[in-house]
Amino acid sequence: MLSLTEKEADYIAAQLLKGMVCFYQIDKKKVHFMPDDEDYFNYDLTPDEEDILDEIDADPDNYAEFTKMEIPQEHQMMQDFIDRKVKERSLAEDLVTSLTKTKSLTAFKFLIDESKYKNDWIEYRKSKYLDWVKEQLDSFNYAED
Structure with missing residues (x-):
């Protein structure tokens, strides 16, 4: 069962408010964020962001995704x-x-x-x-x- 500290939840909420999408890496208890591609479709991913997306694709069960409200x-x-x-x-x-x-x-x-x-x-x-x-x-x- 995944749980977040109040600080982690606050941080994720703040990133979502900035238009980011967040991925919580369960094994390392680390938050990754990048611009939501729906809002930034011309945005070029950095090499680090591409690496994170590759890791998510390789092991999706190790990540929880948090998105902004519809x-x-x-x-x-x-x-x-x-x-x-x-x-x-x-x-x-x-x-x-x-x-x-x-x-x-x-x-x-x-x-x-x-x-x-x-x-x-x-x-x-x-x-x-x-x-x-x-x-x-x-x-x-x-x-x-």
């Missing part, structure tokens, strides 16, 4: 934040409207960054991503059983 999950998290934290009706309406735009994540971030809720959002999102890492860990352990 867009619908991100939207739900943003909606929950609006419902729970934003008290100003006009800002809440603007934020909800931003979620309907084509670049919804960017539009939401722009509005939040210009508001008094910026730090609340950063903390809320980080805590939700920490929960997300723990959910993925639980799924990994369940699949192993």
